[in-house]
Each structure stands twice: as structure tokens, then as C-alpha cells.
Amino acid sequence: MSKLFPSHDKGEVVAAVSDLNLTIEEGKLVTLLGPSGCGKTTILRMLAGFETPTSGSIRLDDTDVTRRPVNSRGIGMVFQSYALFPHMSVRENVAYGLSVAGVAKADAGRRVDEVMELMQIGHYAKRAPNQLSGGQQQRVALARAVVTEPRVLLFDEPLSNLDAQLREQMRVDLRAIQQRLGITSLYVTHDQSEALAIADEIVVLKDGVIQQRGSAREVYRSPASSFVARFLGKANIVPGTVVASTAAGIVVDVDGQRARMTSDDLPQVAAGESVSCVLRPENVAFRTDPEGALTVEQVVFQGSYIEYHLRIAGAACTIIDHEYAHRGTLNIGDRLSIDLTNTPLWIVPADA
Ligand SMILES: Nc1ncnc2c1ncn2[C@@H]1O[C@H](COP(=O)(O)OP(=O)(O)O)[C@@H](O)[C@H]1O
Ligand SMILES: [Mg+2]
Known part of the structure; x- marks a missing residue:
């Protein structure tokens, strides 16, 4: 698929994403790695339904979801900014998606408890988001995204706001949870060490075009170009x-x-x-x-x-x-x- 944006300066168009062809195997975590401005967020926004591709389509299993609204795609998203609801408690934040989906109270309550335990945020249940550290907030955001059992999880640089040590711990935790739940995930980052550490597969992107895809070892050992070699390590x-x-x-x-x-x-x-x-x-x-x-x-x-x-x-x-x-x-x-x-x-x- 492709995405063109009108350019403000010259009346021309900017190709944010060009002829992207990407299949993600069920249950895998694929990282999309590339420098700032290479089209990563645009790709996630199209998958989630916040943007419409200029051309091409998006399939989930065998279903074309290109024209489906955001909330009926079965896709969860975790952002760099956490984007928690500030006026709701931690528990209300996590429960939000289930109440919107009309899940019965007792059933919803049980699922919220399970996910809060998995994410180790049970003891903050009554706090407001602004009473939590960045790492704790990101755990709540992840809990909120997985509680509705989405088919696909999209991550947009979720750890960028955390300090280096916490970032390394969180990526290990996040990977463990993704593997345990077996949720197919696309994880965007500009941080090569994060990409190498967590991915089943890495897709290297430059100027909206895929440069190479492969396992972390393949892309590191056998880079397809000097750009890929320099970007990974x-x-x-x-x-x-x-x-x-x-x-x-x-x-x-x-x-x-x-x-x-x-x-x-x-x-x-x-x-x-x-x-x-x-x-x-x-x-x-x-x-x-x-x-x-x-x-x-x-x-x-x-x-x-x-x-x-x-x-x-x-x-x-x-x-x-x-x-x-x-x-x-x-x-x-x-x-x-x-x-x-x-x-x-x-x-x-x-x-x-
Ligand atoms: N809504 C928009 N209108 C115009 N140009 C946009 C818009 N969103 C993104 N772009 C442009 O598309 C390109 C890719 O942006 P983005 O997907 O945000 O990159 P990344 O997430 O990799 O940093 C950039 O050149 C950016 O300026
Ligand atoms: Mg971005």
C-alpha cells in the first residue's frame, strides 16, 4: 500500500509510504525500524484506521479491513505518550475498552483483574494516571490495549519516554507478555538495540520503502546496503x-x-x-x-x-x-x- 500527503510548501505530494508489502505471521512480533520521518507512524495509523491508504489494502486473515472504522478492526494500539484517560483511575482505564464493547460487568471485571495481575499493576488500581511513574503508566496502557483481546497489537515507540535502564527492563517484560498472550504485533522503533532485542523479525524502512527484512541476526550479519549496516549497530x-x-x-x-x-x-x-x-x-x-x-x-x-x-x-x-x-x-x-x-x-x- 502507499500513502501520499499533500505537501504544504510546493503544492506537491509527499510519499510517506511507497508500495509497502508486508505480511506478519500470526503470533509473531515484527519491528519496523527506521529513522525519524521514514513513515513508521503513518503505516501504523493506516493499519489502525486513523488514515486511509492512497492505494492498496489491509487484510486481517482473509478479511479486507481497509474501509472499516477504527473500533471494529480488532486492533489495539500503544503509544509513546501512553494516552491514558487522566480523569479515570487505573482500573477504569483498563476496563474502558470492555465497557465500550458492551461486555457484561461480571465477565469484564474478571478479565480486568486477570490483565492487571499479568501486568503487575493491581496495587495501583485506584490511582489516577498522574500518580504513576512513566513505566507504570506504560504498563497500564498495555493492559488497556490487551484487555479487549485484539487480533493485532501496534506499538508506536512505546518506550521512548522512559530512561535507559527502565527501557531495557520494560522491553524484556513487554516481549514476555506478547509471547505469553501470542498476540501478533507490529512494533515501531528508531532504536536499533530495541529492535534487535525483541523482534522475531526486523523490517528496515527508509523514506517509506522497505530496505530489508529478516531475523535480527540476518539483518545484522548480512545487511543489504550500507544504510542497513549503519542503522543496525x-x-x-x-x-x-x-x-x-x-x-x-x-x-x-x-x-x-x-x-x-x-x-x-x-x-x-x-x-x-x-x-x-x-x-x-x-x-x-x-x-x-x-x-x-x-x-x-x-x-x-x-x-x-x-x-x-x-x-x-x-x-x-x-x-x-x-x-x-x-x-x-x-x-x-x-x-x-x-x-x-x-x-x-x-x-x-x-x-x-
Ligand atoms: N498528516 C500529514 N500531513 C502531511 N505530511 C505528513 C502527515 N503525517 C506525516 N507526514 C509526513 O510523512 C512522512 C512520514 O512521517 P511519519 O510516518 O510520522 O514518520 P515516522 O513515524 O517514521 O517518524 C514525513 O515526511 C512526514 O512529514
Ligand atoms: Mg513516528
Whole structure:
């Protein structure tokens, strides 16, 4: 499906979403990952029924729901802003969807109790939303969304307003609850570590167009482009020259060293060809070497590891050391050498 918006400046249109074709398997959690403005919220709003696609359709099982109103789609939504009703208690917030749906009081009461227990918010039942922390409010919002047993749950950056530590805890809890209830979910985030941590599958989006989809491991290890490589974790993109290309692998010369790409699906490249290579910082082996060809340009302390910024084959790169407590640290200006013999290398198409 596609969504065009009129543009205010030039009387033209903005393609917020272009020819999106996405199927989500029942019970799975798919994350939609991309930078701000790439169309994530627009996609969720179309699925929920707050926007109508300019073209295309939305199906739930075999039913076309494209023209159905918001409240009869069986879709629940959780927002970054929680969007709780401020004048209602926690319990009333959670019960709201059931009373709108006309579920009998006794039955509704039992379901609200169950969900509040699952979400561990039972002891706040009588409080107003503004008497809760951000994390507690988000639990209430999730309880309110799941109590009506929607077929699909949509999450729009639900943890962005929480501090880092709570965010990491909440994503583990949220994933556990989604798996326990088996609710098919589409989870939007611009946070790559969140996407990697919770997803059955990741869909990477740029300018309203899907760049790649796959498991977290696939997308991280085998990025389809330098954009995907850079968006998922830290990626060094360095120039290399193909030395040999066979079905067993491609050997590439990077800065005078030999590195190898292996895959069931190797790109078609010939010896002598220039290529762009992805080297993940954690995979580059290095040692202090006064005669080394590389020079530390910047040192960034990260607690559990240290980052060294330097240049490999002229490209700005980062390598990281988790063992610095034993090995000691390097300083700006220190020389080192790298060893790419066992570094997994991945070739991506040159940037257009
Ligand atoms: N109601 C609207 N009217 C005009 N342009 C819009 C509207 N909603 C979103 N857009 C534009 O569509 C693009 C995608 O926006 P959005 O879906 O909010 O991105 P994201 O959620 O990934 O940050 C942006 O260029 C945005 O400015
Ligand atoms: Mg958004």
C-alpha cells in the first residue's frame, strides 16, 4: 500500500509510504525500524484506521479491513505518550475498552483483574494516571490495549519516554507478555538495540520503502546496503579489492590484508573489482604495535568496553576492546595493527 500527503510548501505530494508489502505471521512480533520521518507512524495509523491508504489494502486473515472504522478492526494500539484517560483511575482505564464493547460487568471485571495481575499493576488500581511513574503508566496502557483481546497489537515507540535502564527492563517484560498472550504485533522503533532485542523479525524502512527484512541476526550479519549496516549497530564501511571470487567465498584485500566473505548467497564480483565492505567493530582483532600502520585518533570510554576511532584504508572506523581491563588501554597517537584473517566481512553495493 502507499500513502501520499499533500505537501504544504510546493503544492506537491509527499510519499510517506511507497508500495509497502508486508505480511506478519500470526503470533509473531515484527519491528519496523527506521529513522525519524521514514513513515513508521503513518503505516501504523493506516493499519489502525486513523488514515486511509492512497492505494492498496489491509487484510486481517482473509478479511479486507481497509474501509472499516477504527473500533471494529480488532486492533489495539500503544503509544509513546501512553494516552491514558487522566480523569479515570487505573482500573477504569483498563476496563474502558470492555465497557465500550458492551461486555457484561461480571465477565469484564474478571478479565480486568486477570490483565492487571499479568501486568503487575493491581496495587495501583485506584490511582489516577498522574500518580504513576512513566513505566507504570506504560504498563497500564498495555493492559488497556490487551484487555479487549485484539487480533493485532501496534506499538508506536512505546518506550521512548522512559530512561535507559527502565527501557531495557520494560522491553524484556513487554516481549514476555506478547509471547505469553501470542498476540501478533507490529512494533515501531528508531532504536536499533530495541529492535534487535525483541523482534522475531526486523523490517528496515527508509523514506517509506522497505530496505530489508529478516531475523535480527540476518539483518545484522548480512545487511543489504550500507544504510542497513549503519542503522543496525556500528558498522565500518571500508573500500577493498576482490582478490578471488569462488563459490566457497570471496577474498578481499583491505588495506593490504586478506579478509573473507562467506555466504550461501554471494554477490557476483570478479577479481580486481573495487567493493565496499562492512567490518563490525567487535570483529576486528588488533594489537598494540609501535611499527603498526594505524594510529588511534580518538578514545571513547564506554565502561564495559573501549572504542578506538581510527582510519582503515582511508575510511573512518571504530574498533572496540572488551578486554581492556587486562590488556591496558591505548592513547591518542598510539600505533596499532589489525588482523583481518578471521574477521567476517560483508560486501554491500556501493552507495548510489
Ligand atoms: N498528516 C500529514 N500531513 C502531511 N505530511 C505528513 C502527515 N503525517 C506525516 N507526514 C509526513 O510523512 C512522512 C512520514 O512521517 P511519519 O510516518 O510520522 O514518520 P515516522 O513515524 O517514521 O517518524 C514525513 O515526511 C512526514 O512529514
Ligand atoms: Mg513516528
